[in-house]
Amino acid sequence: MAVSVTNSRLIYEALKACDVKIISALPETWLVHLIRMADEDPEMTLVRIAKEEEAIGISAGAYLAGVNSALLMQNHGFLAAINPIVSLALLYKIPLVMLISYRGHMGEKDPWQTQGGLATEPILHALNIPIWHLTGTADIYQRLKDAQVLAHAALHPVAVLLPRELMWED
Amino acid sequence: MLRSDALQTIYPNLEQHIVVTIMGAVAVELFTLGHRHNFFYLEHAMGLASSMGLGIALAMPNQKVIVLDGDGSLLMNLGTLSTMARYKPGNLLHIVFDNESLLSVGGFPTATATGTDLAGIARASGIPCVIEADTPESLKASVSEALASNVLTTIISKVEAVGPKSFHMDLPLLENRFQFKRALEKMRQ
Numbered sequence: 001m002a003v004s005v006t007n008s009r010l011i012y013e014a015l016k017a018c019d020v021k022i023i024s025a026l027p028e029t030w031l032v033h034l035i036r037m038a039d040e041d042p043e044m045t046l047v048r049i050a051k052e053e054e055a056i057g058i059s060a061g062a063y064l065a066g067v068n069s070a071l072l073m074q075n076h077g078f079l080a081a082i083n084p085i086v087s088l089a090l091l092y093k094i095p096l097v098m099l100i101s102y103r104g105h106m107g108e109k110d111p112w113q114t115q116g117g118l119a120t121e122p123i124l125h126a127l128n129i130p131i132w133h134l135t136g137t138a139d140i141y142q143r144l145k146d147a148q149v150l151a152h153a154a155l156h157p158v159a160v161l162l163p164r165e166l167m168w169e170d
Numbered sequence: 171m172l173r174s175d176a177l178q179t180i181y182p183n184l185e186q187h188i189v190v191t192i193m194g195a196v197a198v199e200l201f202t203l204g205h206r207h208n209f210f211y212l213e214h215a216m217g218l219a220s221s222m223g224l225g226i227a228l229a230m231p232n233q234k235v236i237v238l239d240g241d242g243s244l245l246m247n248l249g250t251l252s253t254m255a256r257y258k259p260g261n262l263l264h265i266v267f268d269n270e271s272l273l274s275v276g277g278f279p280t281a282t283a284t285g286t287d288l289a290g291i292a293r294a295s296g297i298p299c300v301i302e303a304d305t306p307e308s309l310k311a312s313v314s315e316a317l318a319s320n321v322l323t324t325i326i327s328k329v330e331a332v333g334p335k336s337f338h339m340d341l342p343l344l345e346n347r348f349q350f351k352r353a354l355e356k357m358r359q
Contacts, residue, residue, distance in 0.1 A: 022225070047257065048253070048256065050250075051249050053218065054218070054221040054224075054250055054253055057222040058221050058222070058224055058225035059225060060218075061190075061222035061223060061224065061226040061228075061229065062226070062228065062229045063351075064222075064226065064347075064350060065354050066351075066354060067229035067230075069225070083215065088214065088215035088222075091214055091215075092343065092344065
């Protein structure tokens with residue numbers, strides 16, 4: 001049982017192909033390989049934050065400065081960042097590409113993840129944030145690219161949910 | 171020191187650079203001194219002006235970025251000091267006007283009124299240069315020094331809890347946002 005290095009690599013390469021230059025992240029088990037890959041990549045600026053709220057500000061700043069960014073966060077980190085998503089990204093029409101590890105969904109064994117899992121999609125829907133579920137490996141690049149394109153066309157955040165079947169190898 | 175006097179004194183140091191302010195009195199006072207397209211007033215999302223400044227500073231390493239923060243906002247996002255200190259962008263200058271008060275929402279005292287020391291927190295967070303400047307002259311000298319030094323600097327300036335009569339700014343926030351993005355595009359060229 002481990003986090004999938006292979007699929008983390010596919011996601012990371014897709015972010016690179018989307019010309020992402022700044023990644024903000026707060027460590028979480030499913031994201032360890034993605035964060036390590038960003039840290040080891042001299043072409044990537046990895047910003048390790050103290051709380052996910054900061055990441056909304058950092059990505060908004062990068063966007064206004066003309067640089068593509070992505071946010072790596074657990075769904076509980078997304079929940080921690082709701083106010084800046086509303087009062088910065090939505091208020092100011094700032095695109096965000098949020099890659100959210102979808103803890104607490106089907107197959108979750110950790111009881112402490114389950115309430116966040118149950119709340120994630122209803123809250124994304126309530127904020128009118130479009131969702132991709134990255135369930136398969138065949139179309140990771142296309143889905144990330146499409147998410148980025150929509151975010152920039154709509155000037156709106158988008159969510160790419162990273163589910164258990166992609167991130168975890170039993 | 172009055173924040174409006176402080177801003178007037180440092181305005182010539184700010185006008186050519188990218189400036190991000192928090193909402194409330196500091197935004198109105200800077201706007202009143204003279205709006206420029208390279209000024210962005212974050213009219214909500216309290217605490218995140220410094221995070222936005224960090225994002226811009228990392229994305230545009232050849233430009234100076236100045237954040238005008240306040241005690242109430244900084245206390246809502248103290249983690250920003252540790253994040254800025256971790257990456258130490260030398261092109262970022264973080265100025266905190268500490269009026270020990272949440273002035274625009276009734277003037278209730280913040281924790282700096284009861285002894286919390288923002289300069290001490292900034293130093294302990296690892297910000298490489300922390301300066302306390304409580305007169306317009308010392309603030310101007312500190313700003314000039316910081317902009318010339320290429321060292322990440324936080325300046326804490328105690329100011330009186332006095333603000334403008336009105337918080338109205340004749341600038342819709344989306345107009346400011348699109349102006350600012352275009353101004354940054356020009357500065358990249």
